[in-house]
Every structure is written in C-alpha cells, then in structure tokens.
Amino acid sequence: MSRLLEVGDLRVKIPTSEGPLYPVRSVSFAVDKGEILCIVGESGCGKSLTSLALVGLLPPRARRSAERLLFAGEDLLRANRRRISDIRGNRIAMIFQDPMSSLNPVYTIGSQLVEVFVRHHGGGRAASRARAVELLEKVGIPSPSERLGQFPHQLSGGLRQRVMIAMALMCDPDLLIADEPTTALDVTIQAQVLALLKRLQREFGLAVILITHDLGVVARMADRVLVMYAGEIVEQARTEDLFARPCHPYTQGLMRCLPGRTDAGRLGTIDGTVPSMIGDLEGCAFAERCQLAFAQCRCGGIALAEAEPGHAYRCLLPPEQSLRHLREAEE
Amino acid sequence: MTLAVEARDLHRTYHLRRGLGGGRTLIHAVSGVSLRVEHGAVLGLVGESGCGKSTLARHMLGIESPSVGDVLIDGQPVTALSRLKRARKVQIVFQDPMSSLNPRKSVLSILTLPLRIHGIGDRWERERRALKMMEHVGLPRRLLQSRPTNLSGGQRQRVAIARALMVRPEILICDEPTSALDVSVQAQILNLLQDLRAEFGLTYILISHNLAVIKHMAQRVAVMYLGKIVEENETAALFANPRHPYTRALLDSILTPEPTKGVPETGLGITFPNPAAPPPGCRFHPRCPDVMAVCAAEAPPTVACERGFVECHLYDQNAGATASKERHRIRSMTHAE
Numbered sequence: 193m194s195r196l197l198e199v200g201d202l203r204v205k206i207p208t209s210e211g212p213l214y215p216v217r218s219v220s221f222a223v224d225k226g227e228i229l230c231i232v233g234e235s236g237c238g239k240s241l242t243s244l245a246l247v248g249l250l251p252p253r254a255r256r257s258a259e260r261l262l263f264a265g266e267d268l269l270r271a272n273r274r275r276i277s278d279i280r281g282n283r284i285a286m287i288f289q290d291p292m293s294s295l296n297p298v299y300t301i302g303s304q305l306v307e308v309f310v311r312h313h314g315g316g317r318a319a320s321r322a323r324a325v326e327l328l329e330k331v332g333i334p335s336p337s338e339r340l341g342q343f344p345h346q347l348s349g350g351l352r353q354r355v356m357i358a359m360a361l362m363c364d365p366d367l368l369i370a371d372e373p374t375t376a377l378d379v380t381i382q383a384q385v386l387a388l389l390k391r392l393q394r395e396f397g398l399a400v401i402l403i404t405h406d407l408g409v410v411a412r413m414a415d416r417v418l419v420m421y422a423g424e425i426v427e428q429a430r431t432e433d434l435f436a437r438p439c440h441p442y443t444q445g446l447m448r449c450l451p452g453r454t455d456a457g458r459l460g461t462i463d464g465t466v467p468s469m470i471g472d473l474e475g476c477a478f479a480e481r482c483q484l485a486f487a488q489c490r491c492g493g494i495a496l497a498e499a500e501p502g503h504a505y506r507c508l509l510p511p512e513q514s515l516r517h518l519r520e521a522e523e
Numbered sequence: 524m525t526l527a528v529e530a531r532d533l534h535r536t537y538h539l540r541r542g543l544g545g546g547r548t549l550i551h552a553v554s555g556v557s558l559r560v561e562h563g564a565v566l567g568l569v570g571e572s573g574c575g576k577s578t579l580a581r582h583m584l585g586i587e588s589p590s591v592g593d594v595l596i597d598g599q600p601v602t603a604l605s606r607l608k609r610a611r612k613v614q615i616v617f618q619d620p621m622s623s624l625n626p627r628k629s630v631l632s633i634l635t636l637p638l639r640i641h642g643i644g645d646r647w648e649r650e651r652r653a654l655k656m657m658e659h660v661g662l663p664r665r666l667l668q669s670r671p672t673n674l675s676g677g678q679r680q681r682v683a684i685a686r687a688l689m690v691r692p693e694i695l696i697c698d699e700p701t702s703a704l705d706v707s708v709q710a711q712i713l714n715l716l717q718d719l720r721a722e723f724g725l726t727y728i729l730i731s732h733n734l735a736v737i738k739h740m741a742q743r744v745a746v747m748y749l750g751k752i753v754e755e756n757e758t759a760a761l762f763a764n765p766r767h768p769y770t771r772a773l774l775d776s777i778l779t780p781e782p783t784k785g786v787p788e789t790g791l792g793i794t795f796p797n798p799a800a801p802p803p804g805c806r807f808h809p810r811c812p813d814v815m816a817v818c819a820a821e822a823p824p825t826v827a828c829e830r831g832f833v834e835c836h837l838y839d840q841n842a843g844a845t846a847s848k849e850r851h852r853i854r855s856m857t858h859a860e
Contacts, residue, residue, distance in 0.1 A: 234705035235676075349572075378571035379732055380789050383776040387786040405705060408778030412786050431782045449710035450780060451739035457717065459710035459739070465675055 200260030230414035285360035291352035302340030422477035567741030620679035756831030
C-alpha cells in the first residue's frame with residue numbers, strides 16, 4: 193500500500209504564564225491509503241491536538257513545528273494558508289464529537305452540505321444538491337430530499353452525526369479525521385454509526401484517523417493503533433498485535449481497567465495522575481505511575497523499541513517482563 | 524421485610540409549550556413503571572437518552588411528584604416525607620461533578636453543608652466528620668481547602684460521592700457516575716463505590732448507558748425504552764439470555780475489546796422514537812427486527828421469566844400462531860448456540 197500521510201517529529205507548543213506547555217511532543221507516524229488508524233489515549237494526552245495540528249486548526253496561541261508533514265506527496269509545511277484551506281474539507285475531511293456544535297443551527301442541512309461542495313468544486317446548485325441527496329442516502333438517512341430543508345435541531349443526535357459524515361464525504365476526500373465521532377451517542381446508535389463509517393471507508397477507499405478514548409472502538413475499527421500518553425506515542429502496533437501482546441505498562445494498565453474483562457470483583461487501576469506538560473520531561477512520562485519503574489526510567493529520553501515488525505513501544509523493560517507482571521496482577 | 528425502593532405503576536407526563544401562542548404537547552416521560560429494589564441491592568437502569576431513566580431517578584429523590592402512581596422509600600410514599608427526612612434516605616451523584624459542585628466553595632464547605640442543613644454537630648464535629656469521609660472516599664487531607672476547579676475529574680467525583688454520603692443515606696442514586704471520566708479513573712471510582720457499599724450497607728440505583736459497567740456492578744438490571752421497563756432480570760440471566768429484542772440489540776452493541784469481531788450489526792432501524800407521540804401497540808415495534816402484525820396493534824403483555832419479566836409479544840402465550848412460530852424460532856436459535 194502507498195503512503196498517504198507522513199508525519200515526522202510533530203510538536204505543539206502553547207505559551208502559558210508558567211512557561212511553555214508541550215501537549216504534543218515529537219510525534220511521528222504514517223497513514224497508508226485506505227487504512228484506519230486509531231489514536232487512543234485519555235483526556236489531555238494530545239490526541240486531538242495532534243489531529244488539529246495536521247490541518248492547521250490549532251487554537252490561536254498554539255505553535256506547531258514539524259520535521260516532515262507530507263500529504264499525498266505534498267509538503268504541508270510549505271503550503272500557504274490558501275492552499276491549506278483548499279485541501280481542508282476537500283482532500284482531508286473532519287468530523288467531531290458533538291455534531292450540534294459543528295453544524296450551524298441557523299442554516300438548513302441542505303445549504304450547509306451544498307456550501308462545502310460549491311466552495312471546493314464550484315458548479316451549479318442543482319448539481320450540488322443532487323450530490324447532497326446522493327450522500328444523505330448513502331449514510332442511511334430516510335427521505336433525504338426532504339431533509340435538505342430541515343435545520344440541525346430537527347434531527348436526532350444519530351442523524352446529525354450521519355449528516356456530518358455526509359458533509360465530510362461531499363468532496364470525496366482521501367483522508368477522514370474523526371475525533372471521538374460516537375462518544376456523544378447512545379450505544380446502539382454508536383454501533384450503527386461505526387458500522388456506517390467502516391462501510392463507507394471500504395466503499396470510498398478512505399483512509400481514516402479515528403481518535404477515541406474507548407479501547408472497544410479501537411478493537412473493532414482499527415487496522416493500526418497509536419497509544420498516546422502525555423503528548424508522546426508510547427506504543428504503536430497492528431490492532432491484533434496490540435491486544436494480544438500489549439508491551440507498554442500504560443497500555444497494559446488501560447486494558448486492566450476495562451470492566452467486564454474478568455469476573456473478579458475489583459478492577460485494575462492506574463494510580464497517580466498525568467504529569468504536568470509544562471517544560472521538558474525527564475525520562476519516561478509514565479514513570480511516576482508505573483509499578484515497574486526503576487532508576488533508569490527517570491533519566492534521559494527513552495526511544496521506541498521494537499517488539500516485532502510494526503510493533504514499537506517506549507519502555508526500557510522487555511515486554512515479557514511487564515506482561516508477566518500484568519498476568520500476576522490479574523490473578 | 525420492607526423494600527428499599529418501590530415504584531408502583533408510576534406515570535409522569537410533562538406539558539411542553541410549542542413556541543409563543545402555540546399549542547401544548549404532552550410528553551410521556553415515564554408511563555407505568557413498577558420496580559422493587561431490596562435493601563443492599565444494586566439495580567442497574569439502562570436505556571438510551573430520553574427513555575426516562577433520569578425522570579425515574581428524580582421521582583425516587585422525591586423532587587418530582589408523579590402524575591399517577593407512587594414511589595415508596597422504606598415502605599413510605601416519598602412525597603409524604605419531609606425534605607430533610609427524604610435527604611437522609613436518598614442521595615444522588617450526578618454525571619458531571621463540575622456542574623454539580625459549587626466552584627466557589629472549598630471541599631470542606633461543600634462536605635459540611637449537608638450537616639449544617641441538618642443541624643448535625645458543631646463546627647469542630649462537622650470538620651471531623653468531613654475529614655473522616657474524605658478518608659473513606661480516598662481524598663487526601665491536604666485538599667480540604669481546595670476548590671473543585673483545582674481538583675482532577677476523579678477527585679471531583681470523589682467529593683460528590685462524599686457529599687452524598689455525609690448524612691448517611693440508605694440509598695444512593697448514581698446517575699452516569701463515570702461517563703465523564705477516563706477509563707483508568709472510572710475503574711477507581713467503580714472500585715470505590717463497591718467498597719463504600721460494603722462499608723455503609725448502601726443500596727444503589729446505578730444509571731448508565733455503559734453496559735460493561737452495569738454488568739460489573741449490578742445484581743439486577745432493568746432495561747427502559749421510551750418510558751417503560753421492557754425487561755428486568757438478574758444481571759447474569761439478562762446478559763446470558765436477553766429476551767426483549769431491544770435488550771438483545773443493546774447487548775449486541777457492546778464493543779468488547781476483541782479485535783477479530785468487527786463492528787456489530789444491531790438490526791435496529793434509525794427512526795428515533797418521539798416521546799410526544801409514542802407509537803401504538805408496542806413502543807419498540809418501529810425499530811424491532813422481530814416485528815409482527817400484532818405489535819403495532821396491541822400493547823405487549825408482561826410475561827414472567829426466570830426471576831424477572833419481559834414485555835414483548837414474542838413471549839405471549841395467547842398471541843396466536845405467528846407468535847408461537849416466532850417463539851419456536853428463537854428457542855431453536857438459543858438451543859443451537
């Protein structure tokens with residue numbers, strides 16, 4: 193498969209009164225065409241800012257720096273604002289957690305769908321409307337032509353998210369960035385929307401970056417996974433490999449926290465809190481909360497080690513050792 | 524033995540005004556719910572948003588009065604109890620501690636307020652009790668003077684739980700207690716809730732849309748759909764053998780971390796029910812994958828099964844040949860598994 197997106201040494205810096213805050217620290221990854229890549233992590237781990245940095249949508253004071261940012265062979269670091277906004281919404285589309293706040297409440301669904309298409313492709317309103325109806329039908333919205341005249345508040349949450357997906361697909365993008373697209377939805381609706389995303393991804397040959405905190409979503413959707421902690425990638429692997437053999441103590445800890453995995457009365461927990469993201473980190477970001485940490489964990493940078501081809505983790509311990517500890521803790 | 528909580532054919536309707544000068548719409552938030560919760564039990568309440576879970580919780584707290592029916596706490600109608608008496612019986616923990624805690628008050632002041640209202644102890648006694656409760660919920664003493672804004676999400680939820688327990692209630696309603704939290708923190712809070720139940724002999728009504736949480740915590744589960752309980756049973760029985768098609772769809776939607784399984788297909792339609800105009804007959808029939816002719820015409824009967832019940836025509840003994848064929852199909856399916 194060919195590369196669609198290549199990110200090298202991406203960093204985000206936000207100045208604060210207590211010094212510079214680094215919510216994303218040297219993140220490198222690649223996305224192939226037609227692949228679903230999940231970025232998983234807890235709140236504040238930098239997963240959303242990573243995706244916003246890719247398309248230049250960071251909050252005003254945040255600064256991005258990167259060594260490499262290639263999209264379909266084009267260097268996005270050198271592209272000017274006009275070029276970026278030509279790509280955004282067109283080649284790279286996005287959907288967010290809360291469709292109510294991403295849709296404009298005072299415009300109809302139709303005019304918002306048509307606007308995207310006209311902005312990027314020009315052409316008549318009739319052609320754009322036809323395209324809008326076609327896509328609303330594709331995302332499974334009943335009586336699509338009547339829906340065009342409706343306002344966002346007239347739709348249920350699940351339907352609104354479907355409208356967002358239709359809007360994202362209006363220009364037939366290569367890459368879809370979906371930031372917690374089903375977090376605000378009920379479980380049955382979540383399953384439906386995820387099934388829809390997967391179907392469309394196959395049908396359109398889309399690459400998807402799916403950002404989520406839910407390991408269940410990761411397991412069912414992703415081809416590959418990045419696990420982020422405190423602004424860094426701590427583990428990356430193919431989905432089956434990650435669940436069969438989690439190598440980083442943080443990933444292992446996350447899996448132990450899930451209710452329903454064991455019938456035992458108590459859930460595993462990760463004690464402590466995420467370190468401050470202000471200033472530089474010395475050693476492993478997870479060391480303070482890691483039960484296996486030793487002196488060397490707290491000094492110097494820790495490089496990614498390879499557990500098997502395509503499976504890397506940022507930890508000094510060999511995976512066998514941390515996995516043994518995990519099994520003992522579960523018994 | 525009296526029951527901790529009992530709802531008897533509870534109905535609650537709201538009048539919704541449709542804009543200026545518009546007419547009024549009648550919303551049936553809860554229509555005919557009966558529930559029995561024993562002392563020391565954990566009842567899980569599941570259902571999608573707008574199905575009436577929270578309205579039911581508000582009735583148990585006595586902050587809403589039913590249109591028809593009764594909620595009994597310890598055998599007494601909750602509306603007959605005074606506000607203070609009610610507060611000593613039932614307390615609640617909400618989903619978002621940031622919006623349920625006063626951001627301008629310190630943890631000490633938040634925790635002692637219930638004691639001040641109930642006139643318990645002097646200043647020193649109240650502070651002593653607050654510190655003791657902080658220990659119970661795993662909050663370090665140094666946070667006594669902190670404001671909620673300076674606490675992490677997990678710590679805030681611990682404050683909310685501590686506040687609810689200050690007057691030693693018997694029943695704790697947890698309305699989505701971990702939905703706003705990260706998984707690692709969720710695990711801590713769920714463990715804490717289990718410890719506290721053993722310690723204080725509490726009864727929990729646990730409202731959640733996360734079925735893994737319900738399965739982990741609850742002994743009995745009630746599944747709500749559009750204002751009605753459509754199935755209720757012991758947790759193990761319900762998860763092993765869900766009967767109502769909606770319960771089955773809910774269980775199918777759980778995304779367990781098993782990479783080979785793919786995204787489940789629930790077979791539900793995407794038409795969302797309108798509580799202002801609930802469908803005739805069975806309220807679930809427009810989305811039901813097993814719908815029959817009778818479903819649109821008649822409300823389903825309550826059929827007892829194991830130690831619970833289900834409201835569905837599929838299990839109706841008198842609904843004619845179609846139903847029994849359908850029943851047979853389902854039975855053979857469960858046998859095949």
